[in-house]
């Protein structure tokens with residue numbers, strides 16, 4: 001039998017080892033590495049992230065077969081607390097997050113876009129002290145046309161016992177988030193998260209059923225060519241926002257990208273730079289997006305990657321909400337591009 005040269009053997013083994021190491025860098029292992037500990041808190045956070053990942057896998061599985069199944073596409077017939085028509089996928093994804101945390105001993109309360117008040121899991125409460133805030137499906141208008149969608153999550157420590165079930169301890173600024181991130185349901189399913197120590201992305205490997213590390217410590221470019229905004233709202237904005245858009249139109253080097261799902265638009269900006277805007281309108285100065293489970297978690301991610309997020313006047317992470325479903329305007333992305341928009345809002349140029 002002919003022996004392979006020693007050097008060839010070595011390089012094959014090295015390559016195999018590298019790919020094995022990569023395949024074993026799962027989300028739960030990564031969280032433990034981030035915490036530099038195998039202690040109880042690290043184990044809990046790793047388990048929480050693992051459950052969020054399970055929710056992402058369940059939602060991704062349903063979306064991948066949506067056109068073949070009854071009752072997945074279309075509207076449920078309900079109107080949610082935001083006054084928006086609810087889609088069947090909104091209902092399913094909302095229930096998925098509740099189901100994965102039941103009997104988990106991890107999360108005591110869940111608050112979402114689709115529920116007027118938080119959902120309490122009393123059996124978890126003596127143990128789990130976390131609250132999960134989430135947008136189960138972001139960009140739901142894309143559901144019926146097989147386009148990208150997202151889920152957004154934010155984890156907070158419960159303060160106090162919340163005996164009266166008003167959840168008033170959630171009405172604090174975004175710096176109180178322990179972890180935040182999103183799942184992007186695109187050509188592949190990705191999970192991006194931060195725990196205050198950089199931003200990391202994972203791709204779902206369907207053959208393993210695991211989220212595997214794609215990129216660690218992602219840094220957003222300081223400037224990018226993309227501006228991402230619904231220009232259909234042009235005449236509803238304040239003049240300063242219209243002036244900014246006129247500036248973009250007059251200036252070389254900008255390109256518009258808008259998918260209808262904020263998670264995918266902001267993911268593009270995280271990777272390639274630029275700015276996403278959802279400003280308030282003259283009629284609705286607070287805009288459309290909700291602070292606790294949309295703008296604050298995305299602000300945490302983008303700031304951790306070296307970018308910025310503001311209402312135009314105040315950093316998103318400094319905003320203290322008065323109510324659970326409070327809305328804020330959002331300008332988020334590369335530092336230079338956000339500063340440019342701010343200068344139009346604050347100085348008119």
Ligand SMILES: O=C(COP(=O)(O)O)[C@@H](O)[C@H](O)[C@H](O)COP(=O)(O)O
Nearest residue numbers: 135137138139140230260261262263
């Ligand atoms: O948060 C969003 C919508 O939230 P939702 O789907 O209701 O969770 C965004 O993804 C927007 O849908 C998106 O930016 C498009 O908004 P419009 O330009 O259609 O208002």
Ligand SMILES: [Mg+2]
Nearest residue numbers: 135137138139
């Ligand atoms: Mg949303």
Ligand SMILES: [Mg+2]
Nearest residue numbers: 113135137138
């Ligand atoms: Mg939603």
